[in-house]
Amino acid sequence: MDERLPARDRIIDAAIAAVRMRGYADTTVDEICAAAKVSKGSFFHHFRNKEDLARAAIDHWNRFTGAIFEQAPYQQDPDPLNRLLGYIDFRMAILDRPVEEFTCLLGTLVQEIYQTHPAIRTDCDDGMASHIALLMRDIEAAKAIYAPHADWDGGSIGYFIQSVLQGSFIFAKAQGDAAVVRSNLILLRRFIESLMSNPEHEEKRRRD
Structure with missing residues (x-):
């Protein structure tokens, strides 16, 4: 400290x-x-009390982690698909830390208090939704280039990405290591690439 x-x-x-x-x-x-x-x-x-502190901690967490992802190196890539894949790679790069250091405060809280502390639950939901909204910018931009006629939208993919992460964090806690998170993120990366299946643009992206 x-x-x-x-x-x-x-x-x-x-x-x-x-x-x-x-x-x-x-x-x-x-x-x-x-x-x-x-x-x-x-x-x-x-x-005022522990709940007041928890809500302040959520606000601090959102601002702190938001800045980390906004300033991450992958954000400098001009291609939105590369930025999206870079986000997943960035998540994988921090898995060498202890479980409690790469898992999510909001996910940890909401799993425990969703019925007992509605104000904390709402704050967690708002924080996770804000993070998904940031991802959606790149998802929608990548869709416009690589999969303009696909029948999915950025919101559904954003929530899917976060569902994979939060679910993987639960298994990491149960098993005591990051192996399942790493494996799931590799599969998630392949899934995102498969969604963006415009061959012409994919070849150009790889050349660039």
Whole structure:
């Protein structure tokens, strides 16, 4: 924990790490305060309760991860299909980390609290939908070039991509490693390539 960070940021970082490793219910305010090196008085100065902290953590997570994907090297490729495949490759490149570090805070939270904390559930849904909306830009642009007459739309493919990821993360947690995620992402990449099956443009893309 970087003690140079403001107390509020340290609390959020500690909460994100704890929830990703142990879940929402098993993460206590006392544990968060200890990890963040703050007093409970400091905690309650910044947050009303654990749910208020969780919602702040979701907002921080969305902004932090959004910036990572927006600034990733694949974003510089002029071809939208290459950017889409680059997104999948980028996801694969971070799988050498511990399971709790490559899985998703939003997916972890919503699986646990979807019936008990509707405000957190809505925040998670909004965050995942915003991420899908970013993917849809490249999906729709690639479709216009490579599969203009296909009967699928960008939204359905965006949700499918995220469903593969979130489902794979569950198996990674169950099995304790990233092998199933890597295997599924390889298949996902092949599936996306098969959707964009315009031979003329595919040959040009590979030459470029």
